[in-house]
Amino acid sequence: MPAEREKRIGLFICHCGKNVAGGLNIKNLVESSKKIKGVSFVAENKFSCSEDGQVDIQEAIHEQKLDRIIVAACSPSLHLMTFQRCGEKAGIEPQFVDLIDIRKWTMHGSPQKTSPEEALKKSIQLIDLAVKRMRLKRLVPMAEIKAEKSILVIGGGVAGLEAGLDLADKGYKVYIVERLPTIGGKMALLYKVFPTNDCAPCILAPKTAYANIHPNITLLTNSEVKNVSGHIGSFNVNILQNPRYIDLDKCTGCGECVEKCPVKVKDEVFSAGLGERKAIYIPYDQSIPKKAVIDASNCLYFQKGVCRLCEKQCPTDAINFDQKPKSVNIKVGAMIAATGFDEYDPSGKSEYGYGRYKNVITQFQLARLLDIDGPTKGQLLRPSDRKEPKRIVMIQCVGSRDQKTNPYCSNICCMYALKHAQIIKEMVLPQTDIFICFIDMRTVGKGFEEYYRRTRELGVHFIRARPSEIAEDRETKNLYLNVEDPEIGRLLKLEADMVVLSCATVPSSGTEELSRILGVKLDENGFFKEMHPKLRPVETNVRGIYICGSAQGPKDIPDSIVQAKAAASCADSELRKNKIRLPQLIVNASKLKKGDK
Amino acid sequence: MEEVYVEEFMSPGCVGCPAVQKMLEELKEEFGDKLTVEEVDITVDTTRASQYGIMSVPAVAINGVLKFIDVPEKEALKKAILEEIEREE
Numbered sequence: 001m002p003a004e005r006e007k008r009i010g011l012f013i014c015h016c017g018k019n020v021a022g023g024l025n026i027k028n029l030v031e032s033s034k035k036i037k038g039v040s041f042v043a044e045n046k047f048s049c050s051e052d053g054q055v056d057i058q059e060a061i062h063e064q065k066l067d068r069i070i071v072a073a074c075s076p077s078l079h080l081m082t083f084q085r086c087g088e089k090a091g092i093e094p095q096f097v098d099l100i101d102i103r104k105w106t107m108h109g110s111p112q113k114t115s116p117e118e119a120l121k122k123s124i125q126l127i128d129l130a131v132k133r134m135r136l137k138r139l140v141p142m143a144e145i146k147a148e149k150s151i152l153v154i155g156g157g158v159a160g161l162e163a164g165l166d167l168a169d170k171g172y173k174v175y176i177v178e179r180l181p182t183i184g185g186k187m188a189l190l191y192k193v194f195p196t197n198d199c200a201p202c203i204l205a206p207k208t209a210y211a212n213i214h215p216n217i218t219l220l221t222n223s224e225v226k227n228v229s230g231h232i233g234s235f236n237v238n239i240l241q242n243p244r245y246i247d248l249d250k251c252t253g254c255g256e257c258v259e260k261c262p263v264k265v266k267d268e269v270f271s272a273g274l275g276e277r278k279a280i281y282i283p284y285d286q287s288i289p290k291k292a293v294i295d296a297s298n299c300l301y302f303q304k305g306v307c308r309l310c311e312k313q314c315p316t317d318a319i320n321f322d323q324k325p326k327s328v329n330i331k332v333g334a335m336i337a338a339t340g341f342d343e344y345d346p347s348g349k350s351e352y353g354y355g356r357y358k359n360v361i362t363q364f365q366l367a368r369l370l371d372i373d374g375p376t377k378g379q380l381l382r383p384s385d386r387k388e389p390k391r392i393v394m395i396q397c398v399g400s401r402d403q404k405t406n407p408y409c410s411n412i413c414c415m416y417a418l419k420h421a422q423i424i425k426e427m428v429l430p431q432t433d434i435f436i437c438f439i440d441m442r443t444v445g446k447g448f449e450e451y452y453r454r455t456r457e458l459g460v461h462f463i464r465a466r467p468s469e470i471a472e473d474r475e476t477k478n479l480y481l482n483v484e485d486p487e488i489g490r491l492l493k494l495e496a497d498m499v500v501l502s503c504a505t506v507p508s509s510g511t512e513e514l515s516r517i518l519g520v521k522l523d524e525n526g527f528f529k530e531m532h533p534k535l536r537p538v539e540t541n542v543r544g545i546y547i548c549g550s551a552q553g554p555k556d557i558p559d560s561i562v563q564a565k566a567a568a569s570c571a572d573s574e575l576r577k578n579k580i581r582l583p584q585l586i587v588n589a590s591k592l593k594k595g596d597k
Numbered sequence: 598m599e600e601v602y603v604e605e606f607m608s609p610g611c612v613g614c615p616a617v618q619k620m621l622e623e624l625k626e627e628f629g630d631k632l633t634v635e636e637v638d639i640t641v642d643t644t645r646a647s648q649y650g651i652m653s654v655p656a657v658a659i660n661g662v663l664k665f666i667d668v669p670e671k672e673a674l675k676k677a678i679l680e681e682i683e684r685e686e
Contacts, residue, residue, distance in 0.1 A: 133661075136600055136660045136661070138660050138662055521640055529643075582650070
């Protein structure tokens with residue numbers, strides 16, 4: 001085939017209605033583009049992505065004998081696949097179809113919008129570069145690879161479990177990797193969930209229990225993903241299984257070892273720092289697997305070479321102090337990151353005294369105190385003197401909607417503050433006065449507004465203000481807040497036995513490291529970034545890796561479940577074909593090593 | 598080909614990217630108009646990186662073919678560009 005024949009490049013400039021055409025002079029852009037070396041044909045469309053627009057492109061491909069096309073329109077993350085399909089239908093190899101974004105400089109509301117003159121200049125430069133790239137681009141042959149019928153789910157919380165169970169039920173082999181010694185995630189520790197006030201562990205248990213016995217699911221607790229290579233259909237994953245120092249096959253979860261263990265430490269994870277556990281422990285009653293685990297950093301044997309009482313006590317000889325970290329390699333066709341969230345640490349907001357004043361706690365800590373299986377067995381006692389609080393003040397948006405910490409709304413804080421207020425008023429201490437200091441009450445969701453109204457009817461007081469500072473009485477440990485209430489137009493001085501901070505939802509620790517391992521980008525707030533915020537919310541920049549739940553951004557349980565199902569569906573759509581067609585270069589990329597060619 | 602188009606995939610926080618950038622600037626001086634270098638920030642243009650199957654940066658594609666992942670030796674990079682210049686279609 002003659003060389004010139006292979007390089008007939010067609011350029012299609014999209015008006016995108018007025019989104020592009022309203023922001024630069026299209027005629028000038030067309031005329032300037034015609035002069036670019038390598039451009040054989042230039043056309044303009046009102047909407048290139050419309051049915052008519054695509055027909056026009058296909059007709060031009062045939063009539064002008066084009067074999068490479070560039071569409072100058074919107075973001076490739078939105079429509080590159082549309083034009084690749086359009087070109088392929090007219091006989092053009094998808095690799096030779098490109099979409100470049102000139103709309104970012106012209107569309108109202110775009111952060112990069114600029115003057116028509118500047119937009120024209122930038123568009124010409126971008127087209128020039130794209131034409132050169134397309135002109136010199138070599139064809140990389142396609143390869144057909146076998147898709148592994150297995151999936152890795154990272155995170156054993158409610159979102160990860162939902163995605164894993166969906167896929168396991170469809171027949172995929174599913175590995176669920178969980179960093180902690182038990183699956184269940186944050187939901188297992190919430191006591192109750194809004195807006196139904198269902199018992200959280202009770203409604204989660206069918207999922208955790210099913211995941212534990214599902215023939216297609218392998219649970220890897222106490223484990224972390226350390227390395228990933230490969231591509232969709234064939235990812236190689238290295239997982240580090242940290243030692244529990246317990247033989248899982250022998251441990252019956254009887255708890256005799258826990259009883260005998262002489263070491264008590266603060267339980268930061270499962271009691272949010274408000275209770276204690278032993279150096280050998282079972283996280284909580286509904287843990288899955290319900291097996292003991294030794295915390296080597298606090299175990300007398302590991303630290304001082306003495307004790308081993310648990311070993312003597314164990315009726316099944318399940319204790320194994322010689323266990324070492326184990327490296328596990330698996331091959332999977334797709335991955336789903338469901339790594340959840342952490343509660344923002346409010347010690348950075350020194351004005352609220354968290355960490356200095358014992359009676360300032362967070363909502364997650366309050367959830368643990370209210371839990372009948374929590375550190376106080378459901379008794380609401382303030383930490384300083386273990387007395388029942390008579391007045392509680394909750395402060396909303398701590399570390400959320402705050403330019404100094406996290407600018408975003410954490411989505412769930414209004415609802416969980418309402419939930420805790422309801423639980424206290426209805427089930428724990430009905431006589432307690434509760435004040436909620438809020439900026440805006442955001443109760444968007446099915447049944448949420450009604451839930452808010454019900455909370456008001458219970459006598460909870462709402463003040464639209466954010467307290468500037470909390471002071472503590474050194475003797476009584478009571479707390480004092482100055483609150484400017486704009487609705488009554490005066491300064492309120494509130495005295496409280498306890499203050500509860502409704503803290504932001506932040507990406508779980510380790511998200512940044514996992515993003516590096518997976519090659520999946522993070523957004524400006526540190527959550528995993530979706531391919532497109534509206535149209536591709538669970539896909540990522542890496543084909544075959546999906547995200548769901550709070551790993552993608554703050555969200556409640558129903559939304560996490562919906563996303564988990566969406567992520568499972570995306571993975572299934574790709575892998576169910578058994579074979580995946582990929583450019584050979586992607587297959588090659590997985591084999592390239594550092595500095596290799 | 599006589600002309601070479603290099604896509605240098607990078608991201609703002611990338612440790613190795615400035616080294617590749619420097620190499621390509623030097624090679625650009627050497628090869629002049631024959632060499633076009635485009636920096637592709639994968640945090641902005643996620644689709645392009647995805648099309649190449651790139652999971653880490655820096656990475657270098659030459660005339661549409663991914664050639665290097667991580668920081669290459671300068672000589673290896675130069676050799677790959679030369680091979681492309683001398684390649685007959």
